[in-house]
Amino acid sequence: MKNLDFNIFQPTKANLQPSAGRVLIAEPFLQGPYFGRSIVLITEHNEKGTVGFVLNKSTELYPDEVIEDLLSFEGELFVGGPVSSNTLSFLHTLGSVVPGAVQVTPHVYWGGDFEFLKRMINEGEASSRSVKFFAGYSGWAPGQLEGEIAENSWVVSTLDDELIMTRDVENNWEKAMKLMGDIYKTWTNFPRNPAFN
Template sequence: MKNLDFNIFQPTRTNLEPAVGRVLIAEPFLPGPYFGRSIVLLTEHNEHGTVGFVLNKPTELYPDEIVDDILSFEGELFVGGPVSSNTLSFLHTLGEQLPGATKITSTVYWGGDFECLKKMINRGEASSQSVKFFMGYSGWAPGQLDDEIAENSWVVSTLRDELIMTRDVKNIWETAMHELGDIYKTWTNFPRNPSFN
C-alpha cells in the first residue's frame, strides 16, 4: 500500500496569519450552530484578543423589527457569534459618510454613529446593499484563536468585499473553499456529520 504525501483532513495551511480584514473559514466538521461551516470576518486582532462577525448565519428577524426608529430595512439580521447576543453591530460600505466608522477592508467598514446610520436608512441613503446587521459577535481571548488554528479548526484567508456584504450567503462557505484550491474543494463534499457516508 502506497503512503500518500498529503492528508485531506489536514491540508497545507495558508501563509496568512489572523489580521483585521481577513476571514476565518471553518473546517467542515467544526460543530455547533454558530461556527459550523461558518466564515468569520475579523474586525479586531491584537494582544488583547480577537473580535469578528460570522457572515453566513442569517436569522428570520429584521433590524426594523427590533429597533423602533428604523422605519424600513429589507436586510435580515445575522448572528455575529455567541458573545453578547443582546447587542447590535453592523458592517457597511458607507465609508466616511458615517462618523466613527473603522475601516476593515478597502470598502468595508465596522460600526460608527448609529443615530446617523438610522437617519441615513430612513432617508433612503443606506440599505441592505450597503449595511449588514449582526446580533452578538465572535470573540477570542489572547492566544485562543492561535490554538484553534493550530488544531486545524480554521483556515485563515481573504474574501472579496462583495461576498462579505452579500445577503445571498447560502453557498459562500463552499465558494471560499473552492477559491482556496483543490484539496480544500474536497471539503465541500464532506457531509456535515462525519458519521454519515
C-alpha cells in the first residue's frame, strides 16, 4: 500500500501568521455557537493578545432596535464573539472620515467616534452597505491564538473586503474554504458533527 504524502485533515501549505486584516477560518469540526464554521476578522494582534469579530453569524436583531437615537438601519446586528456581548462595535468602509477609526484592510476600518457615525447614518451618509455592527467580540490572551492554530483549530487566511462587509453570510464559510484550494474545498463536505459520517 502506498502512503500518501498529505493529510486531508491538516493544511498542506504553511499557515499565514495572524495579524490585523487577516481572517481566521474555523476547521470543520470546531464546535460551539460562536466559532463553529466561523470566519473571524482579526482587528488587533500584538503582545497584549488578539481581538477580532465573527463575520458570518447574524442575529435576529437590528441595530436601530438597540441603539438609542439611531433612526433607521437596514442591516442586521452580527455576533462578534463571546466577549462582552452587551457591547457594540462596528466595522465600516467610510475611512478616516470617522474620527478615531483604525484601518484594518485597504478599505475596512474598525471603530471610531460612535456619535459621529450615528449622525452619518441618520443623515443618509452611511448605510448597511458601508457599516456592519457587532454585539461582543472575540478575544485571545497572549499566545492563546497561536496555540489554537498549532492545534489546527483555525486556518489563517485573507478575504477580500466585499466578503468581509457582506450581509449575505449564510454560505461564507464554505466560500472562504473553497477559495483556499482543493484540500480545503473537501472540508466543506464534512458533516458539522463528526459523529454523523
